[in-house]
Amino acid sequence: MEKRYIDIHAHMQFSAYDADRAELLSRTQSEGVQVINVGTDLAMSESAVALAEAHEGLYATVALHPADGEQDFDRPAYEALAKHSKVVAVGECGLDYFHLSEDTARSQRALFIQHIEIANAVGKPLMLHIRNGKEGRSAYKDALDILREHARVKGNVHFFAGTLEEAKEFIELGFTISFTGVITFTSDYDEVICEIPLDMIMAETDAPYVTPAPFRGKRNEPIYVQEVYKAIARIKGIDEEIVRAQILANAQRVFGV
Numbered sequence: 001m002e003k004r005y006i007d008i009h010a011h012m013q014f015s016a017y018d019a020d021r022a023e024l025l026s027r028t029q030s031e032g033v034q035v036i037n038v039g040t041d042l043a044m045s046e047s048a049v050a051l052a053e054a055h056e057g058l059y060a061t062v063a064l065h066p067a068d069g070e071q072d073f074d075r076p077a078y079e080a081l082a083k084h085s086k087v088v089a090v091g092e093c094g095l096d097y098f099h100l101s102e103d104t105a106r107s108q109r110a111l112f113i114q115h116i117e118i119a120n121a122v123g124k125p126l127m128l129h130i131r132n133g134k135e136g137r138s139a140y141k142d143a144l145d146i147l148r149e150h151a152r153v154k155g156n157v158h159f160f161a162g163t164l165e166e167a168k169e170f171i172e173l174g175f176t177i178s179f180t181g182v183i184t185f186t187s188d189y190d191e192v193i194c195e196i197p198l199d200m201i202m203a204e205t206d207a208p209y210v211t212p213a214p215f216r217g218k219r220n221e222p223i224y225v226q227e228v229y230k231a232i233a234r235i236k237g238i239d240e241e242i243v244r245a246q247i248l249a250n251a252q253r254v255f256g257v
């Protein structure tokens with residue numbers, strides 16, 4: 001398979017694709033799109049690993065999503081899966097103050113630290129999910145504090161929606177920042193994309209969510225990541241081919257794929 005693009009955060013194992021996964025996989029391969037499928041609980045982590053085992057160009061991550069943290073966390077099971085050769089990161093883990101009330105922040109922090117410890121133990125990067133509350137303190141600031149104290153690995157901040165200052169702090173810690181199809185239809189992220197260096201930027205779809213223009217209204221899928229690459233090139237005023245090559249190099253450096 002010729003590698004043309006990488007979508008560093010999608011969920012091809014989700015039930016949204018149960019009816020037509022074979023066709024989805026063949027379109028993804030024929031467009032030369034490699035995909036990291038991200039786990040959100042134990043079953044979805046296992047399915048992501050199974051997909052990666054069965055298909056060239058697919059990789060997996062394993063974690064219990066912070067918004068699903070009410071489930072029991074079977075740490076040994078996640079740690080065993082994290083050692084699999086096609087698992088390229090631990091996540092998505094982090095802090096989600098949007099989906100849970102402030103009083104669950106403490107249990108989210110404890111769960112986040114357990115994921116960081118797994119990543120430290122297996123020596124793989126983190127795939128971070130960080131989302132601010134509707135009001136109140138920044139989940140990004142809290143995540144930075146926790147990472148500084150606990151993390152001995154680096155990683156990527158998925159679906160970045162923080163401030164430019166926060167983006168710079170993650171980059172200083174060695175974390176890349178990834179953007180979704182949202183950047184194709186809003187200019188909210190243009191300043192961050194312009195100001196941070198191209199070698200610290202990644203592209204993702206977060207499929208089946210947030211379909212980019214011009215496909216809005218359709219179910220999202222990894223081949224549409226090409227629209228995210230184009231948007232980054234347009235916003236930064238850099239040639240598309242240079243953006244494509246650099247993002248592939250970034251994924252190779254961080255995830256080894």
Ligand SMILES: [Zn+2]
Nearest residue numbers: 009038092206
């Ligand atoms: Zn996701």
